[in-house]
Each structure stands twice: as C-alpha cells, then as structure tokens.
Amino acid sequence: MLLSPFERTIAKRYLLPGRGEAFIALVASISIGVVMLSVAMLVIVMSVMNGFRAELLDKIVGLNGHAIVQAYGGRLDDWENVLQEVRTTPGVTEASPLIEQPLLTTFNGRVEAILVRGNTMRDISDLSSNVVSGNISELQPGEGNVAIGSRLAQNIGARVGDTITIINPQGRSTPFGTVPRQIGYRVAAIFEVGIYDYDQAFVIMPMQDAQTLLLIGDTIGMIEVQVTDPDRVSEILAPVTRSLAGRAVVSDWKTINSTLFEALQVERVAMAFALSFMVLVAAFNILSSLVMLVRAKTRDIAIMRTMGATRKSLMKIFVTTGFTVGAIGTVAGLVLGFIVLFFREPIVAFIGLVTGQNLWDPQVRFLSTLPSRTDPVEIALIVGLALFLSFLATLYPAWKAASTDPVEVLRYE
Template sequence: MILSPFEWTMARRYLLPGRGEAFIALVAGLSLVAVALGVAALVIVMSVMNGFRAELLDKIVGLNGHAIIQAYGGRLDNWQDVLARARATPGVVRASPLIEQPLLVTYNGRVAAIQLRGQTSDDIARLAPKVTEGRIADIAQGANAVAIGARLAENLGARVGDTITVINPVGRSTPFGTVPRQVAYRIGAVFEVGVYDYDNAFVIMPIPDAQTLLMSGDTIGMIEVTTIDPDRVQAILAPLQPQLQGRAKIYDWGEINAQLFQALAVERVAMFTVLSIIVLVAVFNILSSLIMLVRAKTRDIAILRTMGASRRSIMRIFMAIGVVIGLAGTATGLALGFVFLFFRQSVVNAVQFVTGQNLWDPKIRFLTELPSRSDPWEIAGIAAMALGLSFVFTLFPAMKAAKTDPVQVLRYE
C-alpha cells in the first residue's frame, strides 16, 4: 500500500494526539503495547519450546543414536553380521554394539538403581567433552573402571577414585538359592550429559566387562545406529528391517521417546494457540481505537471529501494508521522477545532469587538450563500473523470513514 504525500501527511497527523483526543491516543498506545506483548510472548515461548526439543533431541541422540536395533529377548547372537549390514546401509553414519541392563549399585551403605551400559571404546571416548571429573581414557577393557553420571555420583556421595559395587541379581546358583553377583569397580570418570535421567542412572563400562558382569557370553542387547538425518531415520533404515525379520526390530528416537516428544508437540501447539489470542485481543484494541478516531474525525473527513479527497484516499489514510500501529507493535515485540531470550537464564536466576523457588528443576524438566532456539521461518510467521491481523482489523473502520457523506455531516454547519 503506497501512500501519496497528502495521505501520508494526514495519517501522520491522526497518529499524533490532539486536543481532546488523549483517550483515543491512550487506546492506540495500549493497542501497540498489547501487540508488542503478544508478539514477544509468542517469540519467547516458541523459541523456548524449540530449544527444549532441540536440546533434548541433541542430548538423547548424542547418547543413544538416532535408532537402535533391539534384539528379541534382549540377546542378539551373531551380532557381527547384523552390525555389518547396518553399517553397509546407505545413509548410516555409524553403528555400534550396545548393552543396556538395569541393575543396582551400592557405595558406603547407599543403594541406587542404575542403567548399566556396555559400549565400545570409541563410543566411550565420545563422552570426553561431557566429563566433569577424572579421565575417560581410564575406562578401558580390563581396567575395572567405570564412568558414572554426575547426579548418581552426588546421590551416592562418591567421587573419582572411589570403589562402587554393582549388583547383578542373576548370579550363581547354590543349594540355598541364587546368590546375586557383586563386582567392585573403581570410578574412573564422572560425566554430565545434561539430561537428568541419564546423569542420575547411567554407569558406563566397556562391552567385554559388561558381558563378564552379566555372564552373557559373546552376545549384546542392541545395536546403536546414527544416520545422516534424524528426521529421515525411518526411511533410511527401512531397507534393513526385512533382513532382521525374526531376530530384531528397529526403534527410532521418536518411538523410544514417543511420550516425551508427543507431549512437547501437543504443548507447543497449545501454547501457540493460547498466546495467539493475546495478539487477537490486541488487534481488537486497534479496531476500537480506529472506530473512535473515525467518529472523532467525522467532520474533518467530510471537509477533506469536499476539498476533493477520494473515498480511496480516506480509506488508505485510516488503514495506514492501523498498519503503522501493528507494525510498531510487532517490531517492538520482536525486539523485546530477542532481548528476553538473550538474558533468559539471568531472568530465571533473578526470579528464583526473589521468589526463593527453583523454577528450572532438572528432575522435572530433564535439562539443567532454560534452552532457546529461534526458527527464522517461525519468527517470520508470527510477525506476518500480527501484521495480517492488524491489516484485516483496520478494514472496517477505514471503510466506515470512506463512506462518510459530507452532505449529511456538514448540513447544519
């Protein structure tokens, strides 16, 4: 919508408050603030939701891969053949054998449930950036050392160099029943992935040591697979599934964490819908302020019509006023949203300090910090929605102004 110099001059004049128009200016100002708050709320919430999903996916995939080939019965015999087929599948970046088994661990009188993971030396070495204490190089076959999560170490009160005892309920049989197998391991490293459930339960050791502890022989439980694109993992691994018929099944990251990611998707849609109502209410304020402005300027509009202003010009003038309010509110909202996201953790810490409440408990939210990841297309969509609604809601008052009959208005002047 291109305005002539005359139309832009009149629109700018009506945007500024005049005598007796303070209330109209107040409503217009509130409309601008409401649009800004609505846009900022949408930007903040959607970016945080995207960040939460992305961080959670990165951390989960970083530890579990994009998919696992799970053996029926939990034991995959002749797994080397399956591993070779997985690695030969187009689109597969990495495939590694893996053992996972829930067990118990004791230290200094404390007992905790753990998730034992047996991994290759290469996979264990990939944990190096996550290590907070000790050295991941100490976790080697035959070294009788393990790496444990930071939260598990805190709960047990154990540190690097301490010896923990891992208990396998499936032990040796005796005349008095089955005696659980207990093996002592030295803590060689403490890691922090950033996902509470992992940091609170995982104990990692080389595969041969895990096989010895579990007395499973040369078998594994699953194969971890990483592909070139986590969103296409099903299509990439589809040719492999017929070759595993009767032996194993493929589960991708979405199926493994289905409840979590489906809950995030539903919450994301719900939050967008609810917060969009704020923008809708804001543009209703623009509508009401323009209606009041049209009523207050009826005589001016009639005079402009008698001086030669066309109905289209009058309509463009009032549409420009509403669009400018919406544009200013949208720009302000985007700026507020980005500023909040930049200082988001400081804001969370400040609120926690003032209220004395832990607003970001990793036991509940899995992650240790408030994440954020802005999607440029999503931000553009939010801005387009706000501007589009502002434009649509200016049509009625603009058309009302354009239909003003100067004869009727100025009859008794």
C-alpha cells in the same frame, strides 16, 4: 501501498495526536502494547517448546542413537555379521555395539539403581564434551574405570577417584546358591548430558568390562544406529527389520519415545492456537482506537473532502495509521521476545526466588536447563499473522472515514 506527500503528512499527524487528544494517544499506546505482548508471548512460548523438543531429541539420540537393534532374550549372537549388515544399509551413517543392563551400585552405605552401559571406545570419547570432572580417556578396557552421571554422583556422594561397587545379582552358582557378583570400579569421570533420568542412573564403561561384569562372554545386547534423516529412520531400516525378523527387533526413536514426543507436539499446536487469540485481541484494540480516531476527526475528514481529498486517499491514510500501530507493536514484540529468551535462565531463577517455587525441576522437565530454539519460519508466520490481522482491523474504520458525507458534517458549522 504508496502514499502521496499529503497522505503521508496526515497519517503522520494522526499517529502523533496533539495535546487535546491524550485519550486517543493512550488507546493507541495500549494497542501497541497489546500487539507487542501477544507477539512476544508467541515467540517465547514457541521458541521454548521448539527448544525443549529439539534439545530432548538431541540428547536422547546422542545416547541411544536414532534406532536400536535389540535381540530377543537380551543377547545378540553373531553380532559382528549383524553389525556389518546394518552398517552397509543405505542411509545408515554409524552403527555401534552396545550393552545396557539395570544393576545396583553401592558407595559408603548408599545403594542406588543404575543402568550400566558398555560402549565402544569411540562412543566413550564422544562423551568428552559432557564431562564435568575427571578424564574420560581413562576408561580403558581392563583398567576398572567408569564414568557416572552427575546426579548419581550427588545421590551416592561419590567423587572422581572414589571406588564404587557394582552389584550383579546374576552371579556365579555355588553349592550354597547363586552368589551376587560385586566388583569395585574407580570413578574416572563424572558427566552431565542434561537429561535428569540419564544423569541419575547411567554408569559408562568399556564394552569388554561390561561383558566381564555381566558374564555374557563375547556377546552384546543391542546395536545403536545413526541414520542420515531421523524422520525417515523407519524407512531406512526397513531392510534390516525384514532381515532380522524373529531374531531381533528394530526400535526407532519415535517408537521408544512416542508418548513423550506426541504429547509435546499436541501441546505445541494447542499453545500456538490459544496464544494466537491474543493477536486477535490486539487487532480489536487497533480497530477500537481507529474508530475513536475517526469519530474525533470527523470534522477534519469533512474539510479534507471539501478540499478535494478522495475516498481512496482517506482509506489509505487510516489504513496506514492502523497498520503502522500494528507494525510498531510487532517489531517491539519481537525485540521483547528475543530479550526474554536471551535472559530466560536469570528470569526463571528470579521468579523462583521471589515465589519460593522451583519453576524448572529437572525431575519433572527431563532437562536440567530451560532450552530455546527459534524457528525462522515460525517467526515469519507470527509476524505475518500479526500484520495481517492489524491490516484487517483497519479496513472498517478506514471505510467509515472514507464514507463520511461532508455536507452532513459541515451543515451546522
């Protein structure tokens, strides 16, 4: 909508009310503030929820893959052939043998439930970026070294170089009954993946050491699978599922974490719907400020009409005025939202310090830090919604201004 010099001048004049119009300026400023806060709130909430889902998915997939082929009974015989079959399936990028077993560990009189994972050397080396102390490369078969999660290390008081004892209740049979198997392992590295449950329980060791600890020989418990498209994992692994029917079950990340991710999706949609009403409230503020402006400028409007201003010109002037208020608020909201997202960790820490409450408890939130991931498409939708509602809010006041009868207004002037 192009404006003539006359229309542009009047619109600019109405955007910057004079000294005698302080109340109109205040209402317009409140409208900008409401639009800014509503847009910022939408950007912050949606980015944090997207970040939470994406971070959780990345970390879960980073440890468990996109899918797991798990044998009935916990032992996958002839696993080399099964592994080769999975690797040759179209769409599969990587498949690795994996052993996972819940056991107990003890150190200095403290006992904790753990989840022992036996990984290939390649999978172990992939954890190097998550190591907070020690050297993950020291985890070599037969060396008796392990890597433990940071929360587990805190709970039992273990540090790099200490020796922890892992207890396997399924020990060797003796004339006096089954004796639990207890083996000491040196802590070579401490890692932190960022998911509280994993950092609290996981003990990583070479697969050969896990087989020795669990007395399972040359067998494994499951195969970890990575695919090209996580959203099509069920479709990609459908041939494997049919081939291994009766021998193993294929569980993808959607099935394993279905309750969690479905709850996140429902909450995300509900929050977006609820917060969108804030933008609607902001649009009503723009409408009210424009109505007040039209009432205050009724005499000016009548004079402009008598001087030749058309109804279309008046419509364009007031639509431009209101839309500019919405646009300024939208841009300011985007800037505020990105600033809050950038400083989100210090802000959470400050609020927690002031209120005395732990606002981000890793035991409840799964992740140790507040994540954020901005989706450009969602940002575009938020901006589009704010601008569209701002435009709609200008139509009625602009129509009222264009419908002003100069004869009636100036009759008694």
